[in-house]
Amino acid sequence: MKKTLRIRKMIKDCDLEVLAGKKGVDFTVDVEMISRPQFEIMGNFEFSDPQRLMIIGVQESNYLESHTKEEREKMVKGLFNLKPPAIIFPVNPEVEKVLDLFKRFGDEYNVPILRSNLNTTPLNSMLYVYLHKELSETISVHGVLMDIHGMGCLIIGGSGIGKSETALELIKRGHILVSDDLVDIYESSAGSLIGTAPRILKRYLEIRGIGIVDVISMFGSGAYRERKRIHMVVELEYWQKDKEYDRLGIESDTMKYFNTEIPKITIPVLPGRNIATLVESAAMNEKLKEMGYNAAVTFTQNVSKLARGEFEDE
Template identity: 55%
Template sequence: MDLELLSDQKSLEREVKSEMLSRPGVELAGFLDFFDNDRIVLIGSKESHFMNLLDAQVRKDRIEAIFKKCPPGVIFSINVDVEDFIIEFGTVYDVAVMKSKIRTTPLSGQLYAYLHSRLAPRTSVHGVLLDIHGMGTMITGKSGIGKSETALELIKRGHILISDDRVDIFEAAPGVLVGSAPKILEKFIEVRGIGIVDVVSMFGAGAYRENKKIRLVVELEQWEEGKHYDRLGIETDSIKIFNTEIAKITIPVLPGRNVATLVESAAMNQKLKYLGYDAALELTKAVALKASGMRKDEDDDY
């Protein structure tokens, strides 16, 4: 965003609590009853032109009134001249005064996107997140079930690691969950019997990326005799994180089963569903059509 701090460093200590921005139109007109001091104030060309219409003392008083509300910061776009008294107000009231080299509209969009990503609701899940053919796939299950071993095999096949052991998730937008690794765990994967593996050093820079939208959860569990497992894929399960439903598939683990291939196939199958093709429904339709034809042939015999 090319922000330059004009006030002192102490002014940066205020906490930003809101992703929304305040464009102080009515506030510069003297109406501050509904001013939200949790928001960063953004002043662009329109506000600047309005301020220039005011008497010098009135302009100074109204800008000071905004600083007295102690917002987290006041940011000016590229086309706005920042007068010395504004910087002084920033120092007096400990409000960060910043100047950008970007025009108001793109600056507003970038600020909102950044604040939303940093202030969005967050949670952590025990699991492994991978990018499998473009599908953000999170593998979950009890400790020792084989999540990391499966992930290592998938990385070896050319898929991409986002996070191992702990996945930090935030809601980037309604219906959009993005997962990433804690800073200390980036690029690393732990495999029992081997230890810590740096996937970038072992498989190259393309084996790791910082974050990925989560579109599928694959839960690994020990096979239970007598438990019903979906064999056709018609039954749709999901898991709710925040207010977003994510498709979920449960894969029973047995000795001899190639779990990496199963997870890879599950991700590809889910991708086909997003593209509008459902193999289970196609098979069901084909069987129903065949059965309908057989009944018609039987009726013709009579």
């Protein structure tokens, strides 16, 4: 089912000011793309998408100002006849010249006229990222997402295996929590998965025997971040005697979310094994692989050289 976003929520999340058209704030938007309506202002509506949010920047404002009052009114009325979800202005004195006209039509057509505290380019970028996050298809995965040395590490495993306890130890070591218990994942672009916490779970850890831990209050604001690209999956599972575990790291497993595959490492859990250290090492090792160095490959190459009598100690 296609996701929708209520304008009222966008106003709150993006810190936008409502200037006019307040009756339209409960309308919804379901399109990620944003329109700079230069062609529409000139009267060309052939490729218009009325479901897009509109941004009126300096170029649009200057073009409108170059025409007579009657022409401006006709052009702006043409925009409102499209019934866009909302029209947003950046913080720029240049656009103030046409703002009153848009506010008048906003109240008449019940189209919210909003103002940001950002300039046009950062406003456009912020809205694109925000709309993509809110409107993209999302899946929820039981697990913990950590930022370990810049690597987004999704820790999964059965209930009670120690995911949250591992996260707590990693946070004590200076790593960063993104989400505990449930991770919302969406594909920001081809090959890029972003994980974030559901609103109710942001900044919290649940530790059996202790309860709810607020990581920001306990460890400082640097212990938490809103979202993180997921680079790898670490699955914790109880040690199985009859299962062969990769001892060298040559075999590569993956996990697929949407159309993106990411490396997956399985760590067997036994009493006495320091899981936080193992997860930390796995993340650092994966980072080295991304940088072009694979210790397992180098090791097997050295073993082959040794077997041929070609290996030399450095």
